[in-house]
Amino acid sequence: MSNQNTSDLIEAYLKKILEESSKIEIRRAEMAHLFNCVPSQINYVINTRFTIQRGYSVESKRGGGGYIRIAKVQISDDDQLLKQIAQFTGNELSDKDALIFIQKLYEEKVITKREGNLMLSVLGKQVLCKAGPDEDYLRAQLMHSFLERLSYEEE
Structure with missing residues (x-):
């Protein structure tokens, strides 16, 4: 301790x-x-x-x-959680906030550990820093794309 x-x-x-x-x-x-x-x-x-x-x-x-x-906060279902994260993401998303959202998705069992790690690798600073001043904007767009795909019903 x-x-x-x-x-x-x-x-x-x-x-x-x-x-x-x-x-x-x-x-x-x-x-x-x-x-x-x-x-x-x-x-x-x-x-x-x-x-x-x-x-x-x-x-x-x-x-x-x-x-x-x-x-x-009790989220009623996965779809509600995805909508809330999308709303908080907005047009820009920092590396830190992306990590927080991905952790929340994992904790709520919306994604697996593997899926979370894949999302982190794509949204991480080491990849998106090459985007320059558009880094947070690009990260937000990618997160919105992930969230949209996660909201689809699996068949």
Whole structure:
């Protein structure tokens, strides 16, 4: 556990609680005290590791009675997940966001590990960096093509 940084520990702690309950409510100051860190580190973890792209809904209220609610988003079916990813992809897609989306597709068993690795090899920086300033645009177009193909019913 010594290899993990505080952000990893906070993320693991919150995910462990979310395994037992579909929704949690935390207070930033209490979490910061628990992990002996500043409240902004709690914000960082929530803003970067509990995003809609990763399958979480976050609601927060600031102030004295403030809270942060985190809920695991339940996708009704594969087609809905594909549509949501397509919507978030838009016209540009970073290498990092492509990885997050592919991981989500794998976690939800929409794609196999092999398919995910193939997608990563095509969408990765090492291939698309040759596209220059159009790299993120090209990655988005390729992702849309993948998502469209995945939405077809198999016969």
